[in-house]
Amino acid sequence: MAKAKKAEAAEWMYELIRKPHVTEKATMGSEHAQLTFRVPVEATKPKIKEAVEVLFGVKVKAVNTLIQKGKNKRFRGVKGRRSDFKKAVITLEPGQTIDTETGI
Numbered sequence: 001m002a003k004a005k006k007a008e009a010a011e012w013m014y015e016l017i018r019k020p021h022v023t024e025k026a027t028m029g030s031e032h033a034q035l036t037f038r039v040p041v042e043a044t045k046p047k048i049k050e051a052v053e054v055l056f057g058v059k060v061k062a063v064n065t066l067i068q069k070g071k072n073k074r075f076r077g078v079k080g081r082r083s084d085f086k087k088a089v090i091t092l093e094p095g096q097t098i099d100t101e102t103g104i
Contacts, residue, residue, distance in 0.1 A: 013051035016043055021087055033061075033092040041067060041086045048088045052098075059093040 026036035070082035
């Protein structure tokens with residue numbers, strides 16, 4: 001029964017994988033079959049793994065997460081703070097690829 005449940009993409013999966021986090025460092029990870037996504041702060045590693053496997057149809061080897069703290073910024077003398085966000089670094093099994101340019 002778990003297999004039938006996993007095959008369908010649920011709405012929460014689309015909300016979990018918000019967008020690819022494209023930076024120079026994240027791009028260097030693509031040489032090692034790694035992708036970086038922004039996810040909600042309350043997202044867990046098993047949920048992230050399940051969502052990526054179902055939405056993109058690939059096998060995930062590992063999921064590493066980190067919370068990026070927001071920076072203090074100033075604009076025209078007004079102090080502000082960027083919000084914290086969570087990044088998930090997904091390592092794929094050998095031979096698996098995801099094209100993040102096309103979207104879901």
